[in-house]
Amino acid sequence: MREFDFKHLRDAYGEVLLEMGEKYPDIVVLDADLSGSTRTARFGARFPERFFNMGVSEQDMMSTAAGLALAGKRPVVSTFSIFATGRAWEQIRQSIAYAKANVKIVATHGGVTVGEDGATHQMLEDFALMRVLPNMRVFCPADYYETKAVVRRVIESEGPAYVRLSRAKFPVIFNEDHQFEIGKAQVLRKGKDLTAIGVGITVYSLLLAAEELQKEGISVEVINSPSIKPLDGETIEASARKTGRVFTAEEHSVIGGLGSAVAEYLAQHYPVKMRIHGIKDIFGRSGQAMELLAYFRLDPRGVKEEILDFLERG
């Protein structure tokens, strides 16, 4: 097995936020008593007059951010994913999405890799909740370097956006030169027997699983899809036409996430057999991050076995 460096996505976020703060004086940052965890505290220390700690008031925070946007500021809002997209969903819907307020929501602590805090804090429904909103775009980077690229792009783009980051350190699979474009997926590994699409940490899992499967004579095409909405349907369809089988994996409910987005697209453009792999309509639980990833079969071994099962059962 290859050795990987592990780095915090939220560290990348904190660093890019400083860089963007220097570059764009209209950027303001809001947090809800989690600025140490989300890493917005670094921006707060550098630009205290442009940082607003709203306390434990997420709903208030979202609509306040909308107000700042109305008055010409470029708000970036952070808290844990559950409290951003869950607690304040309707504030996001009306004040940000419907009003098309230029607010970027960058939330940490998505998925089961939140770990010990358990089900209440493991957000597994955020892609679904954000994807369903008109005007909202949804992104989820796979590692430290992709986080930098995604956050830069998103902050420089116009309009509402949601970015999901993690609590746990993720394996580093890209480097400083990694590019990200809104609405674009990347084929990371070419293959012909099956298309495997991942997002977040499952991209790493799929890459390793593909290496292992190659040894067994199975050729897997691995696609990274950090742009969940807009989805890169073209790249996905081209791959599906080649392999005839699509597998998706995500640290999210099997309902409403990346898998659903891919299924919605393919069903209407080029239907193929699919397996949507993720959290199977249940809540998470306490445990260590990587232990939970394995428990929910989203680690390299888990996705490999799921792919084999999919190939076997069709």
Place this chain on the structure above:
Amino acid sequence: MVSDKEILRLRKIALKLRKHIVRMTGLAKSGHPGGSLSAADIVAVLFFHKMRLDPKNPRWAGRDIFILSKGHATPVLYAALAEAGFFPVEELRDFRKLSSHLQGHPDRLMTPGVEMSTGSLGQGLSVANGVALAFKLDRSPRRVYVLIGDGEMQEGQIWEAAMTASHYALDNLTAIVDYNGLQIDGPVNEIKRVEPVADKWRAFGWEVREIDGHNIRQIIQALDWAEGVKGKPAVIIAKTIKGKGVSFMEGKVKFHGVPPSHQEMEEALKELEKREKELENEGI
């Protein structure tokens, strides 16, 4: 009048809970010691003096209900439930592990004695109101207790619920605010001011009493007082110290969600054991 002996008994239990809190978070290398330690005396009085409970029959139909709205303080809740006999004390050491029923935040389906799943702040008072309304409909003498954090009061839902409780005259409900002055990012009144706290609750139609949340006698008297309030809900604003009982944790923001290291855990346990011996000698 509560006897000195009863007070001493409860002080000893609170110390036991504190030792569990330190050990659980230390062993789990995760969890929230600060806000658990600040609530230890309040929880000790509720579970070992005030509430009608039957640990051998967790769903006993006559029991009072406790809701930990500040759900991150699971260590103090689990410690109390274990010491009361809802499940074996040995299970505490598996807190937050994949194999354990002791979730990071309370899970009513997994842990005996946990009445409500919480962890996302701000919802517990509304749930308590619902339970209190049902008890009223049933003409039940059962009471509802809910523990709220001071930072948690920044959630709008707390104030929606505050209005509900007074509107429906929920005098079968006692709310307790653990006013330890700290939240995650710093002092509550610097992050986003909650003062004037007592006046706010009064303006929302509540009877208010302010106490020292580490004084067992005051806690007992306040809970008795709240039970006597009629036609209105009552809130006890308990002034506390975050990390109370472990000198290097007291008043430290850091220990909100950071567990003691192994060495700190040993040190803290030593301090609490010394305190236990002193209490033993006090004997009264």
